[in-house]
Amino acid sequence: MIAVPCINFRTTFNTLFWIYTAVVLVLTTIGMRTLLSRNRFRLRHEGGLWEGFKRWFRDSGASVFLFVAFLVIAYQMYIYVFKMHLDEDDARWIAEANDALVKNRMLLHNPATGEYIGRFVGEMVKDVYSPWCMYLAWLSRMTRVRAVVVAHTVYPPILLGLSYCVYYEIGCQLFKGKHERGIFLLMVSVINLFMAGNVYTQSVFTLTRIWQGKAVVAAVAIPAIFCVILRVQTEDSLRDWALMIIAGASCCLFSGMGIAIGLLMLAVYGAYVTACSVAKMIKAGSSKRARLARIGVWIASVLPSIVFALGYMRLKG
Numbered sequence: 001m002i003a004v005p006c007i008n009f010r011t012t013f014n015t016l017f018w019i020y021t022a023v024v025l026v027l028t029t030i031g032m033r034t035l036l037s038r039n040r041f042r043l044r045h046e047g048g049l050w051e052g053f054k055r056w057f058r059d060s061g062a063s064v065f066l067f068v069a070f071l072v073i074a075y076q077m078y079i080y081v082f083k084m085h086l087d088e089d090d091a092r093w094i095a096e097a098n099d100a101l102v103k104n105r106m107l108l109h110n111p112a113t114g115e116y117i118g119r120f121v122g123e124m125v126k127d128v129y130s131p132w133c134m135y136l137a138w139l140s141r142m143t144r145v146r147a148v149v150v151a152h153t154v155y156p157p158i159l160l161g162l163s164y165c166v167y168y169e170i171g172c173q174l175f176k177g178k179h180e181r182g183i184f185l186l187m188v189s190v191i192n193l194f195m196a197g198n199v200y201t202q203s204v205f206t207l208t209r210i211w212q213g214k215a216v217v218a219a220v221a222i223p224a225i226f227c228v229i230l231r232v233q234t235e236d237s238l239r240d241w242a243l244m245i246i247a248g249a250s251c252c253l254f255s256g257m258g259i260a261i262g263l264l265m266l267a268v269y270g271a272y273v274t275a276c277s278v279a280k281m282i283k284a285g286s287s288k289r290a291r292l293a294r295i296g297v298w299i300a301s302v303l304p305s306i307v308f309a310l311g312y313m314r315l316k317g
Helices: 003-008 015-038 040-045 048-059 063-082 090-105 125-131 132-143 147-154 156-174 177-192 203-207 213-234 236-252 256-284 287-316
Strands: none
Touching: 003 015, 003 125, 003 132, 015 040, 015 132, 015 177, 048 147, 048 156, 063 156, 063 177, 090 147, 125 256, 125 287, 132 213, 132 236, 132 256, 147 156, 156 177, 156 203, 156 213, 177 213, 203 213, 213 236, 213 256, 236 256
8 A cells, every 4th residue: 555656656666665664563563562462361371372372273173174284285385485386477577576676666667678668558557556566575675585586485385374364264254163164274275276277267376376466366365355244244343344444455456456356346245235234224224323334334445446446547548
Protein backbone atom coordinates (compact mmCIF):
# COMPACT_ATOMS: atom_id res chain seq x y z
CA MET A 1 0.00 0.00 0.00
CA ILE A 2 2.92 2.33 0.69
CA ALA A 3 4.60 1.46 -2.62
CA VAL A 4 1.59 2.43 -4.79
CA PRO A 5 1.66 6.19 -4.04
CA CYS A 6 5.47 6.19 -4.02
CA ILE A 7 5.53 4.72 -7.53
CA ASN A 8 2.83 7.06 -8.82
CA PHE A 9 4.69 10.12 -7.50
CA ARG A 10 8.01 8.87 -8.95
CA THR A 11 9.82 8.82 -5.62
CA THR A 12 13.08 6.92 -5.31
CA PHE A 13 13.28 3.34 -4.14
CA ASN A 14 15.36 4.48 -1.15
CA THR A 15 12.39 6.55 0.04
CA LEU A 16 10.09 3.56 -0.18
CA PHE A 17 12.67 1.31 1.47
CA TRP A 18 13.10 3.45 4.59
CA ILE A 19 9.40 4.26 5.00
CA TYR A 20 8.41 0.61 4.65
CA THR A 21 11.23 -0.56 6.93
CA ALA A 22 10.11 1.86 9.64
CA VAL A 23 6.49 0.67 9.36
CA VAL A 24 7.56 -2.99 9.51
CA LEU A 25 9.70 -2.36 12.60
CA VAL A 26 6.86 -0.56 14.39
CA LEU A 27 4.31 -3.26 13.54
CA THR A 28 6.75 -6.02 14.50
CA THR A 29 7.41 -4.39 17.87
CA ILE A 30 3.69 -4.04 18.56
CA GLY A 31 3.06 -7.61 17.46
CA MET A 32 5.84 -9.08 19.61
CA ARG A 33 4.70 -7.14 22.67
CA THR A 34 1.15 -8.34 22.14
CA LEU A 35 2.29 -11.94 21.64
CA LEU A 36 4.46 -11.92 24.76
CA SER A 37 1.78 -10.27 26.92
CA ARG A 38 -0.82 -12.83 25.87
CA ASN A 39 1.52 -15.78 26.44
CA ARG A 40 3.31 -14.54 29.55
CA PHE A 41 1.78 -17.21 31.80
CA ARG A 42 2.61 -19.97 29.32
CA LEU A 43 6.20 -18.76 28.99
CA ARG A 44 6.67 -18.76 32.78
CA HIS A 45 4.74 -21.83 33.92
CA GLU A 46 4.13 -24.14 30.97
CA GLY A 47 7.59 -24.47 29.43
CA GLY A 48 7.33 -21.79 26.75
CA LEU A 49 5.82 -21.63 23.29
CA TRP A 50 7.75 -24.66 22.01
CA GLU A 51 6.43 -26.87 24.80
CA GLY A 52 2.95 -25.54 24.13
CA PHE A 53 3.30 -26.41 20.45
CA LYS A 54 4.50 -29.94 21.24
CA ARG A 55 1.61 -30.41 23.69
CA TRP A 56 -0.87 -29.24 21.06
CA PHE A 57 0.68 -31.55 18.47
CA ARG A 58 0.63 -34.50 20.90
CA ASP A 59 -2.90 -33.92 22.21
CA SER A 60 -4.49 -32.98 18.92
CA GLY A 61 -5.52 -36.56 18.20
CA ALA A 62 -4.36 -36.10 14.63
CA SER A 63 -0.61 -36.19 15.11
CA VAL A 64 -0.08 -38.99 12.57
CA PHE A 65 -1.95 -37.20 9.80
CA LEU A 66 -0.33 -33.86 10.62
CA PHE A 67 3.11 -35.43 10.76
CA VAL A 68 2.68 -37.04 7.34
CA ALA A 69 1.31 -33.75 5.96
CA PHE A 70 4.36 -31.92 7.33
CA LEU A 71 6.62 -34.46 5.62
CA VAL A 72 4.89 -33.92 2.27
CA ILE A 73 5.07 -30.14 2.67
CA ALA A 74 8.73 -30.33 3.72
CA TYR A 75 9.44 -32.37 0.59
CA GLN A 76 7.81 -29.67 -1.54
CA MET A 77 9.92 -27.03 0.18
CA TYR A 78 13.03 -29.15 -0.48
CA ILE A 79 12.18 -29.23 -4.19
CA TYR A 80 11.94 -25.43 -4.24
CA VAL A 81 15.28 -24.89 -2.52
CA PHE A 82 17.40 -27.64 -4.10
CA LYS A 83 15.55 -28.69 -7.28
CA MET A 84 14.19 -25.32 -8.40
CA HIS A 85 12.05 -25.09 -11.52
CA LEU A 86 13.03 -22.09 -13.64
CA ASP A 87 10.24 -20.20 -15.35
CA GLU A 88 11.27 -17.33 -17.58
CA ASP A 89 7.83 -15.72 -17.41
CA ASP A 90 8.93 -13.89 -14.25
CA ALA A 91 11.85 -12.09 -15.96
CA ARG A 92 9.96 -8.78 -15.84
CA TRP A 93 9.48 -8.85 -12.08
CA ILE A 94 13.09 -9.76 -11.35
CA ALA A 95 14.35 -7.09 -13.76
CA GLU A 96 12.12 -4.45 -12.18
CA ALA A 97 13.35 -5.40 -8.71
CA ASN A 98 16.97 -5.18 -9.87
CA ASP A 99 16.36 -1.81 -11.54
CA ALA A 100 14.99 -0.45 -8.27
CA LEU A 101 18.02 -1.73 -6.37
CA VAL A 102 20.67 -0.57 -8.84
CA LYS A 103 19.18 2.57 -10.38
CA ASN A 104 17.02 3.75 -7.44
CA ARG A 105 14.00 4.27 -9.72
CA MET A 106 10.78 2.25 -9.72
CA LEU A 107 9.19 0.99 -12.95
CA LEU A 108 10.72 3.73 -15.10
CA HIS A 109 13.09 1.49 -17.08
CA ASN A 110 12.32 -0.98 -19.81
CA PRO A 111 12.77 -4.35 -18.05
CA ALA A 112 13.84 -6.01 -21.31
CA THR A 113 16.59 -3.52 -22.30
CA GLY A 114 17.28 -1.42 -19.19
CA GLU A 115 16.55 1.74 -21.20
CA TYR A 116 15.19 4.69 -19.19
CA ILE A 117 11.60 5.44 -20.26
CA GLY A 118 10.37 7.78 -17.53
CA ARG A 119 6.76 6.60 -17.71
CA PHE A 120 4.68 3.49 -17.17
CA VAL A 121 4.16 1.52 -20.36
CA GLY A 122 3.10 -1.96 -21.40
CA GLU A 123 2.83 -4.63 -18.73
CA MET A 124 4.56 -2.34 -16.23
CA VAL A 125 1.21 -0.58 -15.82
CA LYS A 126 -0.06 -3.61 -13.93
CA ASP A 127 2.88 -3.47 -11.57
CA VAL A 128 2.15 0.13 -10.55
CA TYR A 129 -0.91 -1.00 -8.59
CA SER A 130 0.40 -4.51 -7.92
CA PRO A 131 4.01 -3.76 -6.88
CA TRP A 132 5.02 -7.25 -5.79
CA CYS A 133 8.41 -6.70 -7.47
CA MET A 134 9.17 -3.84 -5.07
CA TYR A 135 8.58 -6.16 -2.13
CA LEU A 136 11.12 -8.57 -3.61
CA ALA A 137 13.54 -5.66 -3.96
CA TRP A 138 12.97 -4.69 -0.32
CA LEU A 139 13.62 -8.28 0.81
CA SER A 140 16.77 -8.37 -1.31
CA ARG A 141 18.21 -5.26 0.31
CA MET A 142 17.20 -6.34 3.82
CA THR A 143 18.78 -9.80 3.47
CA ARG A 144 21.74 -8.67 1.32
CA VAL A 145 20.85 -11.46 -1.14
CA ARG A 146 20.34 -10.93 -4.85
CA ALA A 147 16.72 -10.46 -5.89
CA VAL A 148 16.71 -13.50 -8.17
CA VAL A 149 17.99 -15.73 -5.33
CA VAL A 150 15.44 -14.30 -2.91
CA ALA A 151 12.64 -14.91 -5.40
CA HIS A 152 13.67 -18.39 -6.54
CA THR A 153 15.22 -19.95 -3.43
CA VAL A 154 14.80 -18.01 -0.18
CA TYR A 155 11.16 -16.94 -0.22
CA PRO A 156 9.33 -19.86 -1.97
CA PRO A 157 9.40 -22.23 1.05
CA ILE A 158 8.09 -19.41 3.25
CA LEU A 159 5.24 -18.67 0.85
CA LEU A 160 4.49 -22.37 0.51
CA GLY A 161 4.31 -22.76 4.28
CA LEU A 162 2.03 -19.72 4.46
CA SER A 163 -0.23 -21.27 1.83
CA TYR A 164 -0.65 -24.46 3.82
CA CYS A 165 -1.26 -22.48 7.01
CA VAL A 166 -4.21 -20.88 5.23
CA TYR A 167 -5.45 -24.31 4.13
CA TYR A 168 -5.19 -25.55 7.71
CA GLU A 169 -7.33 -22.61 8.82
CA ILE A 170 -9.87 -23.56 6.15
CA GLY A 171 -9.86 -27.09 7.56
CA CYS A 172 -10.53 -25.68 11.02
CA GLN A 173 -13.57 -23.86 9.62
CA LEU A 174 -14.91 -26.85 7.69
CA PHE A 175 -14.29 -29.60 10.26
CA LYS A 176 -14.73 -29.68 14.02
CA GLY A 177 -12.85 -32.93 14.57
CA LYS A 178 -9.07 -32.79 14.88
CA HIS A 179 -8.62 -35.98 12.87
CA GLU A 180 -10.54 -34.47 9.98
CA ARG A 181 -8.40 -31.33 10.03
CA GLY A 182 -5.20 -33.35 9.78
CA ILE A 183 -6.62 -35.47 6.98
CA PHE A 184 -7.75 -32.33 5.14
CA LEU A 185 -4.26 -30.78 5.24
CA LEU A 186 -2.70 -34.07 4.15
CA MET A 187 -5.13 -34.43 1.24
CA VAL A 188 -4.49 -30.86 0.06
CA SER A 189 -0.72 -31.34 0.14
CA VAL A 190 -0.95 -34.66 -1.74
CA ILE A 191 -3.52 -33.48 -4.31
CA ASN A 192 -1.26 -30.54 -5.20
CA LEU A 193 1.37 -33.04 -6.34
CA PHE A 194 -1.00 -34.60 -8.88
CA MET A 195 -2.78 -31.56 -10.35
CA ALA A 196 -0.38 -30.68 -13.17
CA GLY A 197 -2.85 -31.22 -16.00
CA ASN A 198 -1.63 -28.00 -17.63
CA VAL A 199 0.61 -25.08 -16.73
CA TYR A 200 -2.23 -22.89 -15.47
CA THR A 201 -3.67 -24.94 -12.60
CA GLN A 202 -3.54 -23.58 -9.08
CA SER A 203 -1.29 -26.43 -7.97
CA VAL A 204 1.24 -25.75 -10.74
CA PHE A 205 1.36 -22.08 -9.79
CA THR A 206 1.85 -23.12 -6.16
CA LEU A 207 4.57 -25.71 -6.67
CA THR A 208 6.58 -24.33 -9.61
CA ARG A 209 6.56 -20.51 -9.45
CA ILE A 210 5.06 -19.33 -6.19
CA TRP A 211 7.43 -16.32 -6.19
CA GLN A 212 5.37 -14.66 -8.96
CA GLY A 213 2.59 -12.28 -7.99
CA LYS A 214 -0.16 -14.19 -9.77
CA ALA A 215 1.04 -17.42 -8.18
CA VAL A 216 0.81 -15.83 -4.72
CA VAL A 217 -2.77 -14.90 -5.59
CA ALA A 218 -3.52 -18.52 -6.52
CA ALA A 219 -1.65 -20.12 -3.60
CA VAL A 220 -2.35 -17.70 -0.74
CA ALA A 221 -4.73 -14.83 -1.51
CA ILE A 222 -7.70 -16.73 -2.97
CA PRO A 223 -7.67 -19.38 -0.21
CA ALA A 224 -7.29 -16.60 2.38
CA ILE A 225 -10.35 -14.73 1.09
CA PHE A 226 -12.30 -18.01 1.04
CA CYS A 227 -11.18 -18.72 4.63
CA VAL A 228 -12.29 -15.27 5.82
CA ILE A 229 -15.65 -15.72 4.09
CA LEU A 230 -16.12 -18.99 6.00
CA ARG A 231 -15.25 -17.22 9.26
CA VAL A 232 -17.75 -14.46 8.54
CA GLN A 233 -20.42 -17.05 7.77
CA THR A 234 -19.89 -18.87 11.06
CA GLU A 235 -18.97 -16.08 13.48
CA ASP A 236 -20.00 -12.83 11.75
CA SER A 237 -17.79 -10.64 13.92
CA LEU A 238 -16.47 -7.21 12.96
CA ARG A 239 -12.95 -8.58 13.45
CA ASP A 240 -13.53 -11.06 10.64
CA TRP A 241 -14.96 -8.33 8.42
CA ALA A 242 -11.78 -6.32 9.08
CA LEU A 243 -9.76 -9.35 7.97
CA MET A 244 -11.83 -9.43 4.78
CA ILE A 245 -10.91 -5.79 4.05
CA ILE A 246 -7.21 -6.63 4.56
CA ALA A 247 -7.45 -9.79 2.44
CA GLY A 248 -9.19 -7.96 -0.40
CA ALA A 249 -6.64 -5.14 -0.39
CA SER A 250 -3.64 -7.47 -0.21
CA CYS A 251 -4.97 -9.54 -3.12
CA CYS A 252 -4.77 -6.41 -5.29
CA LEU A 253 -1.11 -5.83 -4.40
CA PHE A 254 0.15 -9.16 -5.76
CA SER A 255 -1.01 -9.07 -9.36
CA GLY A 256 -3.44 -7.51 -11.80
CA MET A 257 -5.20 -10.87 -11.77
CA GLY A 258 -5.62 -10.43 -8.02
CA ILE A 259 -7.46 -7.14 -8.55
CA ALA A 260 -10.01 -8.83 -10.82
CA ILE A 261 -10.43 -12.08 -8.89
CA GLY A 262 -10.54 -10.40 -5.48
CA LEU A 263 -13.17 -7.96 -6.71
CA LEU A 264 -15.20 -10.81 -8.21
CA MET A 265 -15.11 -12.95 -5.04
CA LEU A 266 -15.97 -10.11 -2.68
CA ALA A 267 -18.65 -8.71 -5.00
CA VAL A 268 -20.42 -12.06 -5.34
CA TYR A 269 -20.28 -12.68 -1.59
CA GLY A 270 -21.40 -9.11 -0.91
CA ALA A 271 -24.42 -9.56 -3.16
CA TYR A 272 -25.29 -12.69 -1.18
CA VAL A 273 -24.87 -10.88 2.17
CA THR A 274 -26.98 -7.96 0.97
CA ALA A 275 -29.78 -10.24 -0.23
CA CYS A 276 -29.78 -12.19 3.04
CA SER A 277 -29.74 -9.01 5.14
CA VAL A 278 -32.67 -7.50 3.26
CA ALA A 279 -34.62 -10.76 3.50
CA LYS A 280 -34.03 -11.02 7.27
CA MET A 281 -35.03 -7.41 7.84
CA ILE A 282 -38.27 -7.97 5.95
CA LYS A 283 -39.07 -11.38 7.42
CA ALA A 284 -37.99 -11.16 11.04
CA GLY A 285 -37.82 -7.45 11.64
CA SER A 286 -34.25 -7.76 12.90
CA SER A 287 -32.13 -4.77 13.79
CA LYS A 288 -31.76 -2.70 10.66
CA ARG A 289 -28.73 -0.94 12.07
CA ALA A 290 -26.82 -4.22 12.53
CA ARG A 291 -27.73 -5.45 9.07
CA LEU A 292 -26.88 -2.16 7.41
CA ALA A 293 -23.57 -2.12 9.27
CA ARG A 294 -22.67 -5.48 7.71
CA ILE A 295 -23.50 -4.14 4.26
CA GLY A 296 -21.39 -1.05 4.94
CA VAL A 297 -18.39 -3.13 6.02
CA TRP A 298 -18.76 -5.30 2.91
CA ILE A 299 -18.69 -2.16 0.74
CA ALA A 300 -15.50 -1.13 2.56
CA SER A 301 -13.95 -4.52 1.75
CA VAL A 302 -14.70 -4.06 -1.96
CA LEU A 303 -13.46 -0.47 -2.17
CA PRO A 304 -9.71 -1.28 -2.42
CA SER A 305 -10.34 -3.57 -5.40
CA ILE A 306 -12.50 -0.93 -7.09
CA VAL A 307 -9.95 1.84 -6.48
CA PHE A 308 -7.09 -0.29 -7.76
CA ALA A 309 -9.07 -1.39 -10.82
CA LEU A 310 -9.97 2.22 -11.68
CA GLY A 311 -6.37 3.32 -11.18
CA TYR A 312 -5.14 0.57 -13.48
CA MET A 313 -7.69 1.48 -16.17
CA ARG A 314 -6.68 5.15 -15.87
CA LEU A 315 -3.03 4.34 -16.55
CA LYS A 316 -3.91 1.86 -19.25
CA GLY A 317 -6.05 4.50 -20.99
